[in-house]
Amino acid sequence: MELVFRARRAITAAGTGPCSVGVEGGRIVAVEPGAALSGDRVVELGEDVVLMPGLVDTHVHVNDPGRTEWEGFETATRAAAAGGVTTIVDMPLNSLPPTVDPDALEVKRKTAAGRVHVDVGFWGGAIPGNSGHLAALHEAGVFGFKCFLLHSGVDEFPPLDDAELEADLRILAELGALMIVHAEDAPTIDAAPQPHGPRYAGFLASRPREAENRAIARVIELARRTGARAHILHLSSSDALPMIAAARAEGVALTVETCPHYLSFTAEEIRDGATQFKCCPPIREAGNRELLWQGLADGVIDCVVSDHSPCTPELKRLDSGDFGAAWGGIAGLQVGLPAVWSGAAQRGHGLADVVRWMATRPAELAGMTRKGRIAPGYDADFCVFAPDEEFVVDVAKLRHRNPVSAYDGSPLRGVVRQTWLRGQEVTGDDPRGELLNRGQC
Numbered sequence: 269m270e271l272v273f274r275a276r277r278a279i280t281a282a283g284t285g286p287c288s289v290g291v292e293g294g295r296i297v298a299v300e301p302g303a304a305l306s307g308d309r310v311v312e313l314g315e316d317v318v319l320m321p322g323l324v325d326t327h328v329h330v331n332d333p334g335r336t337e338w339e340g341f342e343t344a345t346r347a348a349a350a351g352g353v354t355t356i357v358d359m360p361l362n363s364l365p366p367t368v369d370p371d372a373l374e375v376k377r378k379t380a381a382g383r384v385h386v387d388v389g390f391w392g393g394a395i396p397g398n399s400g401h402l403a404a405l406h407e408a409g410v411f412g413f414k415c416f417l418l419h420s421g422v423d424e425f426p427p428l429d430d431a432e433l434e435a436d437l438r439i440l441a442e443l444g445a446l447m448i449v450h451a452e453d454a455p456t457i458d459a460a461p462q463p464h465g466p467r468y469a470g471f472l473a474s475r476p477r478e479a480e481n482r483a484i485a486r487v488i489e490l491a492r493r494t495g496a497r498a499h500i501l502h503l504s505s506s507d508a509l510p511m512i513a514a515a516r517a518e519g520v521a522l523t524v525e526t527c528p529h530y531l532s533f534t535a536e537e538i539r540d541g542a543t544q545f546k547c548c549p550p551i552r553e554a555g556n557r558e559l560l561w562q563g564l565a566d567g568v569i570d571c572v573v574s575d576h577s578p579c580t581p582e583l584k585r586l587d588s589g590d591f592g593a594a595w596g597g598i599a600g601l602q603v604g605l606p607a608v609w610s611g612a613a614q615r616g617h618g619l620a621d622v623v624r625w626m627a628t629r630p631a632e633l634a635g636m637t638r639k640g641r642i643a644p645g646y647d648a649d650f651c652v653f654a655p656d657e658e659f660v661v662d663v664a665k666l667r668h669r670n671p672v673s674a675y676d677g678s679p680l681r682g683v684v685r686q687t688w689l690r691g692q693e694v695t696g697d698d699p700r701g702e703l704l705n706r707g708q709c
């Protein structure tokens with residue numbers, strides 16, 4: 269073997285325990301219990317760390333090109349690597365151009381090429397008027413299509429109405445492609461009190477649970493009617509869990525993700541003016557958070573992914589603390605793993621659960637067959653994680669572009685010691701990430 273990892277604790281497709289993992293040509297070629305394998309180079313891991321698959325984060329806004337003062341491929345992928353994430357899939361909006369036709373995808377690819385420290389795939393976008401481009405984008409290798417049901421926050425990525433959503437779902441059903449949906453209902457939010465000023469309670473009231481519940485009910489209905497695969501992004505309203513479970517039981521092709529911030533924070537604890545916590549849908553009450561954890565435990569929620577969506581400190585309006593004016597989005601790509609592990613451990617979940625939520629299931633969601641597991645044939649992407657070490661997040665040390673994060677000052681459990689991409693340790697110096705195509709990874 270070229271390279272062998274000997275781990276006292278590893279989380280592999282075969283289970284959890286001591287094992288050796290053999291790597292050749294960047295791929296895993298053998299996984300054996302104990303210290304069975306030997307190789308040209310052997311990485312001996314200590315008692316204090318766990319060898320896990322590199323995480324797969326299917327919800328990242330890199331914003332490059334076009335809004336690179338918010339984030340960019342170098343900074344986002346360095347943050348990913350520092351957080352144990354070896355694959356990200358970039359969202360189609362907030363960059364300019366948005367990824368809504370093959371030319372725009374080509375612009376993204378050219379921009380990212382040679383600059384990424386982890387592997388990067390791309391979602392396409394479904395907006396009014398681009399139905400004719402969906403098949404070509406699918407052919408060009410996007411992992412699926414994102415749409416909004418209300419204003420996205422940027423004018424160049426408008427929402428679909430019900431008729432447009434249904435028409436696009438029919439196209440995607442033909443292609444076998446996935447639609448991923450920002451599910452909040454515009455009329456419900458228009459009828460809610462508008463957010464302004466620094467009160468978090470005012471912001472929360474402006475994005476009520478009913479907005480999510482109604483939009484999700486509509487997505488379920490249209491997925492049922494069209495037979496398309498649909499995925500609910502960033503679920504915050506736990507009210508929707510029973511209808512999601514019922515739809516799945518009935519055979520609707522529906523998957524669901526939530527995000528580390530909905531599992532970590534509560535509305536009750538967010539200080540007025542703390543706009544680093546503003547995201548849409550919003551972080552809700554403590555009781556809601558516990559029901560989201562229950563949704564994970566029950567398997568109703570498939571994945572936990574970051575929805576890393578940073579911007580500049582100015583756009584976060586940290587000076588005025590105005591929740592109405594601040595950009596909505598949380599920067600958490602680098603700390604998702606310790607954040608989720610901290611909460612999971614408190615609630616009696618194991619690291620194997622976290623690996624399922626943050627690596628295996630997101631890879632499956634995107635149709636990746638070489639990512640998200642330690643098993644022969646998979647890419648040798650690893651996170652070496654010290655689950656019992658504790659630290660306090662210092663935003664100045666995070667590697668995404670702007671030093672703003674809701675996690676600043678949070679005490680968390682679990683430290684990423686090393687990240688390996690296709691058999692090479694990621695240092696942040698030499699960008700060796702690849703650009704991924706659907707069906708080829």
Ligand SMILES: [Zn+2]
Pocket residue numbers: 327329359575577
């Ligand atoms: Zn997002």
